[in-house]
Amino acid sequence: MTDATGHHTVSAGEAIAEFVNTSKRFGAVLAADSLNLRIRKGEFLSFLGPSGCGKTTALRMLAGFETPTEGTILIDGRELASEPAYRRPVNMVFQHYALFPHMTVAENVAYGLRQRRPKLPGAEIALRVAKALDTVRLGDFGPRRIWQMSGGQQQRVALARAIVNEPKILLLDEPMAALDAKLRAEMQMELLGLQRSLGITFILVTHDQQEALSMSDRICIMGKGRIMQIGTPRELYDLPANRYVADFVGRANILPARVRATTGARAEVALADGLSVEVTAPFAVPPGAAVEVAIRPEALRLALAPEPGVPAIAATVTHMTFFGEHIEYLLAHPVLGALQVMLPRQAERALPGAGVGAMLHVLWDPGAGLILGQD
C-alpha cells in the first residue's frame, strides 16, 4: 500500500513481533532498558541510534542470541524469550556477513534449507537456492568460493542465505556499513525492492540517518538503551518528541523558552531574549512552564530588514558554508547563542552583501518550530 505522500504504509493492526518490557543487562551496563515495541507485519523498521545505544542488543534478543534479563519477546504471538535461535522463524544478515569460508556460495545459501527436518528433497533445495541467487543477481556465482567474491557480492550472498529460508522477520545488522558510498546506495535500493516484493518484515539496524530516513516505513530512535521515539521518517523529522530525537535526526536549533499562552495545538512562547514566537505544541503545556523549543535550520528565514507581523531575531553572521543547492549560515546572538539557518540558493540572492560579520534578521514564521517533551 502507498499513501498520499508516496510512502509505503503498513496497517497498524497486525503485530509480527513484540518487545514487552524487555531489558538486557551486561554486568553494570543496561544495554536495553524496558523496551516496548510492536513490530508490524510486512513493515520496514529501522533501529537508529548512536554507537553503543543497544541496537545490536535489541536485534540479538529478537534473533535469540541473547536472553532478556527481564521482560519478554513475542514472535507471531508466541512467547519466545527463551527459545533458542535455531528454532526461531527469523533470520539475520550479520554485519560482517559471517559466511562459511569452507563452503561455496551455493552451499552457503543452501545451509538453512539443509537444516530443515523433515529433510527437503535435494531438487527443491537446488531450485530455491538458484532462485535466491537470482533474486540478489548472483545467478552464476553458485560454485564460487566465498573469498573469490567482492565485498558487495558477499553482502548479497549473506542476503540470499537469509531470504532463501523465507523467514517471518529478516534482521539486518548494519549490512551496508562495510560498503563504499556508491555501492551502499545501490544496495539500499535493491534491499528496498526486495522487501517490497517478498513482503517479509525487515528490521534494519543502522547509525546512518539518511539510510534510515530514506528506507524505513518506521524508525525506532534509540539512545542509552531506551527507545526515544518511534514513528515514520516524516513524524520523526517534523515532530521530534524530545531534545534527543530533534538533535539526532537532522539538525535543529534548540532554545529554552517559557510558555505564555496556548491555543489548541499552538503555543505562544517567550525566548530567552523576551521575543515572543508562535510554535506547535504537540501536547498540552500549562502557561508559565519552562520548555525547550526546536526549530529546523531550513524553517528559519533571513532578511536585511524585519517583516511586519513576523518575529525577528537580530544576529551577526559568523560562518557561511556552501553546500551547492543550500547555504548554511551560522549566526551569533548575545542572549540566544548560536543559530543555524539553512537557505536555498535563490534566497541568498535576496541578501546582497550579507557576508560574515553582517547583521541580519532571523525570521520565525508563526507555527514554525515546536515544543519538545522530556527525554
Place this chain on the structure above:
Amino acid sequence: MAISQRMARAILLAPAGLWYAVLLVLPLIVVLVYSFGERGAAGGYAPAFTLAQYANLGARWTAFQNTLLLAPAGTLAALLIAYPLAYFLALRVSARWRTTLLVLVIVPFWTSILIRSYAWIFLLGGRGIPQLLSDLGLGDLRLINTPFAVLLGIVYGYLPLMVFPIYVSLEKLDKRLLEAAGDLGAPPWRSFLQITLPLSLPGVATGSMLVFILLMGEYLIPQMLGGGKVFFVGNALVDLFLQSRNWAFGSALAVTLVAIMLVTVTLYMRFLKRIGAARDDVGLM
C-alpha cells in the same frame, strides 16, 4: 639491486641450509649407504652392496608391529583427548582463565620426560596403582611393561603437542559463524559437525602429524614403561647400533622406518586434502 637481494637471501638461508645439509642430508646418505653394506667382522660396518639386510627385516618384525600399532593408536588417543580439551579452552572458558589453563597444559614440560617416566614406572609398577586396586579387592592387574603402559606414557607425553595446534585453530574460528549456523536452524551439535569441526581440521592435521611423526621414532617411553617387552623400532635401532653393533642391519631398519613414515604422511595429507582441510582458503598448518 636484484643481485644484492639474492645475496641477502643466500646469507639469510645459509645457516639453516648448512645445518640441514650437515646434520640431516649427510647422515641420511650415510645411513642409506650403510644399509646396503654388511656387518664388519668385529661389528660396525663393512662396505658391500647387498640387499641381505633388507631381506632380514622380518627378524625385527615385532618392533615394527609395535610401532605401527602404538604410534597410530597413540596419535588417535591423544587426538580424542586433546580435541575436547582444546575445544573447552578455546570456546567455553572465559578469557580470564584461559591463559592460566593453557600454562597448566604445558607445565609437565617443565620437568624432564625422564623423571616423569620414572614417576609412571612407580605408579604403574607393583606397588603403585595395581597395589591400590588389589587392596580395594578389585583383583590383580599388571600394568607396567604392557602395551597399555606404553600407550599411556606416549599419550601423556605428547598430549600438549596435540592440544596446541587444535586450540589455535579453534581459537581463531570466527564465533559469529556459529551464531550464523544457529540462526539458520542448526542445533548446536550440527553446527559443531558442519562448521567447527571442518574449520578446525587444519589444527587436527598439524597436531596429529606432529605427534605421529615423533611417535614413530619414539625410544625413551617404550624403553622405560615397556621394560624391553614392548619395544619400538627406535629401541631396536639402539640395540643394533650400541649392543649388537650391526650397523648395516640397523641402517636398513632406519631407512625402512623413514620410508614407512614418508608413505603414511603422504597418504594422510592426500586424505586431508580430499576431505577439504588442506584447501587453500582454510590453509593447512
